Amino acid sequence: MRLHAIILGLCSASAIAFGAHAESITIATVNNGDMVRMQKLTDDFTASNPDIQLQWVTLEENVLRERVTTDIATRGGQYDVMTIGTYEVPIWAKQDWLLPLDNLGDDYDAGDIIPAIAGGLSLDGKLYAAPFYGESSFVMYRKDLMEKAGLTMPEAPTWEFIADAARKMTDRASDINGICLRGKAGWGENIAFLTAMANSFGARWFDENWQPQFDQPEWKNTLQFYIDLMNDAGPQGASSNGFNENLALFQQGKCGMWIDATVAASFVSNPTDSTVADKVGYALAPDNGLGKRGNWLWAWSLAIPAGTQKAEAARKFVAWATSKEYLELVASKEGWANVPPGTRTSLYENPEYQQAAPFARMTLDSINSADPTHPTVKPVPYVGVQFVAIPEFQGLGTTVGQLFSAALAGQSGVDDALAAAQTAAVREMTRAGYIK
Amino acid sequence: MARTVPTGTKLGWTIAAWIVALLIFFPILYTIVTSFKSETEAIAGFNLVPSGTLESYREVQSQYNYFKPFMNSVIIAVGSTILALLVAIPAAWSMAFSPTRRTKDILMWMLSTKMMPAVAVLVPMYLIFRDWGLLDSRIGLTVMLMLINLPIVVWMLYTYFREIPGEILEAARMDGATLWGEIVYVLTPMAVPGIASTLLLNIILAWNEAFWTIRLTTTNAAPLTAFIVSFSSPQGLFWAKLSAASTLAIAPILVLGWFSQKQLVRGLTFGAVK
Numbered sequence: 001m002r003l004h005a006i007i008l009g010l011c012s013a014s015a016i017a018f019g020a021h022a023e024s025i026t027i028a029t030v031n032n033g034d035m036v037r038m039q040k041l042t043d044d045f046t047a048s049n050p051d052i053q054l055q056w057v058t059l060e061e062n063v064l065r066e067r068v069t070t071d072i073a074t075r076g077g078q079y080d081v082m083t084i085g086t087y088e089v090p091i092w093a094k095q096d097w098l099l100p101l102d103n104l105g106d107d108y109d110a111g112d113i114i115p116a117i118a119g120g121l122s123l124d125g126k127l128y129a130a131p132f133y134g135e136s137s138f139v140m141y142r143k144d145l146m147e148k149a150g151l152t153m154p155e156a157p158t159w160e161f162i163a164d165a166a167r168k169m170t171d172r173a174s175d176i177n178g179i180c181l182r183g184k185a186g187w188g189e190n191i192a193f194l195t196a197m198a199n200s201f202g203a204r205w206f207d208e209n210w211q212p213q214f215d216q217p218e219w220k221n222t223l224q225f226y227i228d229l230m231n232d233a234g235p236q237g238a239s240s241n242g243f244n245e246n247l248a249l250f251q252q253g254k255c256g257m258w259i260d261a262t263v264a265a266s267f268v269s270n271p272t273d274s275t276v277a278d279k280v281g282y283a284l285a286p287d288n289g290l291g292k293r294g295n296w297l298w299a300w301s302l303a304i305p306a307g308t309q310k311a312e313a314a315r316k317f318v319a320w321a322t323s324k325e326y327l328e329l330v331a332s333k334e335g336w337a338n339v340p341p342g343t344r345t346s347l348y349e350n351p352e353y354q355q356a357a358p359f360a361r362m363t364l365d366s367i368n369s370a371d372p373t374h375p376t377v378k379p380v381p382y383v384g385v386q387f388v389a390i391p392e393f394q395g396l397g398t399t400v401g402q403l404f405s406a407a408l409a410g411q412s413g414v415d416d417a418l419a420a421a422q423t424a425a426v427r428e429m430t431r432a433g434y435i436k
Numbered sequence: 437m438a439r440t441v442p443t444g445t446k447l448g449w450t451i452a453a454w455i456v457a458l459l460i461f462f463p464i465l466y467t468i469v470t471s472f473k474s475e476t477e478a479i480a481g482f483n484l485v486p487s488g489t490l491e492s493y494r495e496v497q498s499q500y501n502y503f504k505p506f507m508n509s510v511i512i513a514v515g516s517t518i519l520a521l522l523v524a525i526p527a528a529w530s531m532a533f534s535p536t537r538r539t540k541d542i543l544m545w546m547l548s549t550k551m552m553p554a555v556a557v558l559v560p561m562y563l564i565f566r567d568w569g570l571l572d573s574r575i576g577l578t579v580m581l582m583l584i585n586l587p588i589v590v591w592m593l594y595t596y597f598r599e600i601p602g603e604i605l606e607a608a609r610m611d612g613a614t615l616w617g618e619i620v621y622v623l624t625p626m627a628v629p630g631i632a633s634t635l636l637l638n639i640i641l642a643w644n645e646a647f648w649t650i651r652l653t654t655t656n657a658a659p660l661t662a663f664i665v666s667f668s669s670p671q672g673l674f675w676a677k678l679s680a681a682s683t684l685a686i687a688p689i690l691v692l693g694w695f696s697q698k699q700l701v702r703g704l705t706f707g708a709v710k
Binding site: 026028030031032036039040055056057058059060061063066067070071073074075076077078079244247248251252267273 | 475476479480498499500558559562563566571572650651654655658662665666667668669673674
């Protein structure tokens with residue numbers, strides 16, 4: 001009895017001592033399937049790092065962005081690891097707000113990160129955020145409707161083909177829209193799609209002197225093409241549709257084609273949620289023969305703020321969550337189809353993954369065809385495919401997004417929307433000091 | 437003599453009242469209904485009949501421990517309300533029974549602080565919280581919510597106190613009551629319905645406050661508002677899970693409101709008829 005008491009006492013004492021020495025790191029993250037899965041698998045990390053405890057803060061994307069921006073700008077020190085996107089990384093790295101991730105361990109294999117993704121997360125050749133999940137955009141289409149329309153989707157279609165196919169596939173009586181595209185206003189919503197699309201039309205946000213370019217014919221061609229296409233073959237109320245709304249339409253069999261994030265492929269091909277799971281084909285985002293495709297590049301990545309007091313523990317966690325071993329861990333627990341995509345070249349060479357994800361090759365080709373450092377046909381002074389990596393872009397992008405969304409809803413004409421976008425952009429860029 | 441209201445008119449008003457009540461309650465009802473749907477059902481379009489699945493509740497519970505944010509909400513909402521009443525009762529008493537030339541101006545100034553958008557002071561407040569070590573602390577948030585709701589509490593109590601005849605307090609003073617005794621034993625019992633409704637309203641306001649509670653907390657002090665927002669997603673279907681999280685978050689305050697509705701109505705109409 002006494003021995004039991006002594007052992008119990010020793011155990012309690014060591015537990016208290018252990019608790020007192022365990023370091024707790026706070027991770028701010030976004031709510032998506034891959035991140036939620038990571039939270040469930042953290043026992044694997046804490047088992048091999050018993051001296052580190054993990055605290056999670058899961059937030060909606062826009063709230064997360066606002067919160068981590070406030071915290072990092074004021075050096076609040078609330079977070080030790082932040083989930084940020086390709087938009088924030090170059091801006092924050094330039095401000096010295098992030099720690100460089102050049103020493104994530106000998107077995108980390110940073111060379112395995114897909115080059116296009118690594119390029120978007122680096123500044124001056126240094127990686128400032130480790131990708132947890134990467135995506136581009138591509139065409140998802142209904143093979144049965146394409147066949148019914150008497151067409152065959154090429155692997156790399158042109159916008160002309162897409163428009164023709166969309167109009168032929170449209171069957172209003174059967175509630176089938178030839179194409180579903182983003183129309184909801186926002187820099188991460190319709191502007192992400194339209195900026196990538198504009199790149200393939202030869203348009204650009206700014207010239208080399210930061211002069212806005214909405215008064216140029218390339219932008220008019222882009223917006224006119226988009227609105228005509230959506231009026232002829234898009235769903236009703238498209239100006240309110242973002243990723244989730246179009247996902248629901250496609251899953252319910254109401255879209256012939258959908259051009260959006262490559263991650264959507266796993267949703268539309270999942271027979272539990274999608275009524276058209278076995279009828280979906282994939283193709284690269286369209287182009288106009290100008291050398292740029294209308295696809296974007298995005299990665300949710302883990303970064304360590306410069307103000308953290310727990311850099312070493314944070315580094316260990318980032319290395320674990322973005323490692324090849326983590327992908328294998330997910331595969332062993334939940335299958336290869338649930339592995340976070342778009343970060344490592346070796347994943348796409350894995351035959352098991354290729355079998356579980358029929359869209360794998362097209363995803364990799366899409367990611368590789370996006371170049372955030374040279375996103376447009378004409379030269380530009382910025383990086384970013386579907387955004388311009390300057391702090392002012394969030395506000396300006398949303399303003400322009402509202403103007404384009406209003407044009408799609410028929411509340412204004414294409415010329416009026418572009419003129420208003422030009423005025424807003426000139427005003428903002430002058431105020432911010434880009435235009436002298 | 438009471439005026440006789442024709443049955444038809446009465447019925448008409450009753451139906452109208454029910455329609456208005458249903459319209460106001462409908463968003464909450466639809467949230468509850470959606471929480472019992474699958475994600476595919478939730479996004480499929482308007483439908484008031486759910487399949488009755490509890491899948492979303494299971495998912496929500498497996499992702500997040502509900503008890504911790506619930507306790508934080510209780511502590512922050514109740515704590516800030518008690519603190520606000522402790523400050524507001526003496527303040528409202530002095531304004532109601534010993535007004536000065538500046539009383540009206542002070543009242544208007546207090547109300548004007550509610551007109552400023554919260555985001556305008558986000559960065560200064562964040563820096564103050566950071567420097568005082570109050571980020572992600574229940575104490576910091578309790579004080580913050582107390583200050584936010586104080587103007588409303590003072591205004592409500594001031595209005596109630598003004599309805600109490602000053603002669604009663606004078607009589608108490610003549611009977612030898614001290615200032616403290618006058619407030620505690622005479623004024624407060626007479627104003628109980630008003631204080632109770634102020635208390636309930638303040639708890640509801642503090643419970644639902646989302647701007648500061650989301651922005652000044654991370655893990656330790658995060659209340660149910662942070663719990664709800666963690667289920668919104670930019671990619672993927674989340675409406676059913678978000679509805680389940682919202683239902684869990686509003687359930688306590690709905691139950692509180694239901695059981696105290698008599699008190700609330702009594703307090704809100706206190707002094708309406710002299």
